[in-house]
Amino acid sequence: MGEPTQRTIRANGISLNVAEQGKGPMVLLCHGFPEGWYSWRHQFEALAAAGYHAVAPDMRGYGKSDRPEAIDQYTILHMVGDLVGVLDAFEAKDAVIVGHDWGATIAWHTARLRPDRFRAAAILSVPYRPRSEVRPTSVMPQTADAQFYQLYFQEPGVAEEEFERDPRATLSAMLYGGSGEGAAAIRANAERAGRTVGVGMVSRKDGMLPKVQVPLPSWLSTADLNYYSAEFARSGFRGPLNYYRNIDRNWELMGAFEGMKVMVPSLFMAGDHDMVIAFPGAAEHLANMKQWVPQLREIRMLPGCGHWTQQERPAEVNAAIVEFLRSLPN
Numbered sequence: 088m089g090e091p092t093q094r095t096i097r098a099n100g101i102s103l104n105v106a107e108q109g110k111g112p113m114v115l116l117c118h119g120f121p122e123g124w125y126s127w128r129h130q131f132e133a134l135a136a137a138g139y140h141a142v143a144p145d146m147r148g149y150g151k152s153d154r155p156e157a158i159d160q161y162t163i164l165h166m167v168g169d170l171v172g173v174l175d176a177f178e179a180k181d182a183v184i185v186g187h188d189w190g191a192t193i194a195w196h197t198a199r200l201r202p203d204r205f206r207a208a209a210i211l212s213v214p215y216r217p218r219s220e221v222r223p224t225s226v227m228p229q230t231a232d233a234q235f236y237q238l239y240f241q242e243p244g245v246a247e248e249e250f251e252r253d254p255r256a257t258l259s260a261m262l263y264g265g266s267g268e269g270a271a272a273i274r275a276n277a278e279r280a281g282r283t284v285g286v287g288m289v290s291r292k293d294g295m296l297p298k299v300q301v302p303l304p305s306w307l308s309t310a311d312l313n314y315y316s317a318e319f320a321r322s323g324f325r326g327p328l329n330y331y332r333n334i335d336r337n338w339e340l341m342g343a344f345e346g347m348k349v350m351v352p353s354l355f356m357a358g359d360h361d362m363v364i365a366f367p368g369a370a371e372h373l374a375n376m377k378q379w380v381p382q383l384r385e386i387r388m389l390p391g392c393g394h395w396t397q398q399e400r401p402a403e404v405n406a407a408i409v410e411f412l413r414s415l416p417n
Contacts, residue, residue: 098172104151109135116143119188123150129401148326161329163337187211209354211396214372233288240331255316266304267360267393349380358392
């Protein structure tokens with residue numbers, strides 16, 4: 088079937104690099120942090136072979152796409168606008184949206200706000216979460232010694248300084264630590280040491296990254312790590328971190344849409360070793376998701392799989408997405 092090709096398009100007033108493969112109805116693939124279009128490398132051929140046009144942008148702030156400096160250019164409404172702009176650039180009437188991690192959050196809201204353009208959603212890792220009663224950062228866990236990683240990301244320049252010292256080591260640590268095998272190893276080491284691992288917590292003293300070298304997870308090749316490392320060495324982490332710096336602003340903006348549900352057919356998949364599933368409140372969000380996503384077809388959990396769902400378990404994810412796509416009305 089060949090390889091995906093890349094090109095630059097204009098969408099929502101910025102330039103986005105997109106990778107694409109296949110012909111047919113569009114399937115729009117939205118990546119998360121810290122990734123890029125490349126995180127969908129195992130999905131292109133399967134979707135193209137099934138008769139779909141797979142399109143994966145480097146999201147705003149990533150890779151070869153534009154990277155606005157201002158924090159206020161990374162709200163959820165900017166992201167929804169970007170994805171509508173992708174459809175317009177391809178002259179596509181509509182698309183099925185697929186999202187992972189931050190791409191999952193963006194995909195949920197895109198499908199919720201623009202069901203006229205996004206006819207279905209397949210979501211990985213992050214369950215739908217209705218708007219909370221208070222600003223999200225106000226209830227994120229923190230102690231005298233540690234804080235939730237999303238709080239650590241709030242101050243401009245702090246996480247950038249740590250992550251950009253050695254992008255390869257940063258990405259290696261994140262991709263291993265979030266994987267199924269990495270999560271299992273971290274838990275085992277903590278149990279042997281008699282420690283409790285706080286999910287997503289960052290030491291105020293030592294920062295986020297481990298001080299020891301970690302192995303490559305089995306699903307990530309040296310070539311894969313080389314690609315990611317080169318991308319982030321060139322583009323940096325400011326754009327990706329700016330997504331987190333809009334969490335409270337997004338909460339404000341979504342007040343206008345309070346009570347709106349995701350009304351399109353949807354599929355949800357996650358690994359049972361995914362750290363996101365262990366976050367505070369995640370079990371409740373999973374249990375109540377059907378209330379907010381009435382056409383949720385299935386919640387599929389992948390045993391032993393960590394956070395990087397479509398990279399760790401490509402065959403299972405591809406089969407589930409294609410099955411879901413074929414179940415949709417033409």
